[in-house]
Structure formats: C-alpha cells, structure tokens
Amino acid sequence: MMSKTVFITGTSSGLGKLTAIRFAELGWNVAAAMRTPEKETELTAYDNIKIFKLDVTKVEQVQMAVEQAIAAFGKIDVVVNNAGMGTYGPLELAKEDAIDWQFAVNARGPINVIRKFLPHYRANGGGMFINISSFMGITTAVPLGSLYNMSKFALEGLTEGLYYELKPFNIELRLIEQGGSTGNNFKESITWNRDENIKDYDDLMTKVQNLMNTADTSGQLDDPQIIVDAIVALATGESKKFRTVIGAAGNDLMALRNSVPIEDYLETIANNYI
Numbered sequence: 001m002m003s004k005t006v007f008i009t010g011t012s013s014g015l016g017k018l019t020a021i022r023f024a025e026l027g028w029n030v031a032a033a034m035r036t037p038e039k040e041t042e043l044t045a046y047d048n049i050k051i052f053k054l055d056v057t058k059v060e061q062v063q064m065a066v067e068q069a070i071a072a073f074g075k076i077d078v079v080v081n082n083a084g085m086g087t088y089g090p091l092e093l094a095k096e097d098a099i100d101w102q103f104a105v106n107a108r109g110p111i112n113v114i115r116k117f118l119p120h121y122r123a124n125g126g127g128m129f130i131n132i133s134s135f136m137g138i139t140t141a142v143p144l145g146s147l148y149n150m151s152k153f154a155l156e157g158l159t160e161g162l163y164y165e166l167k168p169f170n171i172e173l174r175l176i177e178q179g180g181s182t183g184n185n186f187k188e189s190i191t192w193n194r195d196e197n198i199k200d201y202d203d204l205m206t207k208v209q210n211l212m213n214t215a216d217t218s219g220q221l222d223d224p225q226i227i228v229d230a231i232v233a234l235a236t237g238e239s240k241k242f243r244t245v246i247g248a249a250g251n252d253l254m255a256l257r258n259s260v261p262i263e264d265y266l267e268t269i270a271n272n273y274i
Helices: 014-025 059-073 096-124 146-169 202-213 224-236 248-259 262-271
Strands: 005-008 029-034 049-053 078-081 086-088 127-134 171-178 190-192 243-245
Touching (some): 005 014, 029 059, 049 059, 078 224, 127 224, 171 224, 190 202
Parallel strands (some): 005 078, 171 243
C-alpha cells in the first residue's frame, strides 16, 4: 500500500513542526510548507519530508507550492491549515496593516490553500482539510482579542459552510479547537496594538498580559503532543469528529457558555478582567 501524504502549513516551528515530524515517523509522506525553508535544518533530516516555500497570504506562492507538492508525491490525502498568528490589544489602537494581516493569515490564508487543492481533491474523488482553529473561535471571545477572535470565528464559518458544498465530492472538513500550547512560541507569536498617547486601556492591557505571561507556569497551556495526537486521529479516520475541542479551558468555557444565557456568560468573563 502506498504511503499517504499530508500537506501542512506553518511547519517552521511549534505545532506545525511537531505535526510534520509525527506524520513522518508514522510513515506518511509530508509536504512541509513554510515561509523560510532556507533556514530549516530539523525537518531536512527526514527522507519522507519535502519542504516547500509558502506564505499563505500570497496566492501565486500558494499555487506554486501546491503544484510542487503534487508533482513530488503524486497525491495529497490530507491538508492541515496550521499557519496562524495573533494580534491582541484594543481595536482602537490597531494599525491598518495589523488588521489586514490578522485576517490575511488566519482566514484568507486557509481560503487560498483550500481553493488551490480543490481541483486535485475532486479529481481524486476526495480528501480532507483539517483547519487549526481555537476555542476562541467557538466558545468565547477573549478580552483584547477582538481581531484574533474575528479571524477564528471566520475560519469556523468557512469550515462549516464548506462542509455542505464539498460533501458531494467526498471532501471532508475537520476543525481543531485548541488553546495555547507549551513550546509553541505562544507569547512570541503574539503582537500587541499600542499607542503611547492613549492610556485609557492600560489597566486592562496589564491584566491580560499578566495572564498570558504566566500561562506557561500556571498550567493554562496544553501539551502540544495532545493536539498532534488529535490531528493524526482525524487524518487516519480514528476520529470522525467535526470539531475537536482540546484542553480544560476550552471544554470548561464551552460547557459554561452552553449552560447560561449569553448575557450572563459575557458578564462572567468580563468580571475576571474588569
């Protein structure tokens, strides 16, 4: 039996790299896509991993990477849309390019990748897209996370909408609802909206930043290998879940949101910060 092939975006570090390594160790072929392949040294040690240059916000580059991966492996069975970033801070303080970049990477990026793979999947009679979202896209928006939440809510809607139009082609959609994970450049992947001339948001900024700065040591971040295991379970068919919520935080917040009116839920979250 020929090995299956997975195409993963954002594999230069963190969850993307760990996922690429796990699939390779399981005998899958791996098309590892990243913005700076010339800097990669770890994934190049695997014979069944090939690296492709990809910035998901550049449509021409997406087209080239998809074509090159298909040419290299013949068939792609699973695509993992993992590339993402987080912009936090008051919306009023956000620069125009920060707003556009948040949407470009987290929402338009997966759209670009999915669109370029659809002809290949339809020709092969099926395939799977696993979109890496966040519990912030389905259970709760977090204080100062309006732009990040927007992008993940958009990814959720995109994935649900695609379920219906792609089901006739045997193309499957899956969502991973994760929180932050240890060793996944959690704090380093966040950019903050700031304006030294506006101090009105300083108290809230301090509270939220302190929470994030202690997330690693307070047990709020998940083991990334648990997330990798969930991705593999979906890709192999061991799990058939449309949404996989990972971690105590996401599951607890989802349970709370489903148990009380939205007004009460919003007040509960707000009271923790304000």
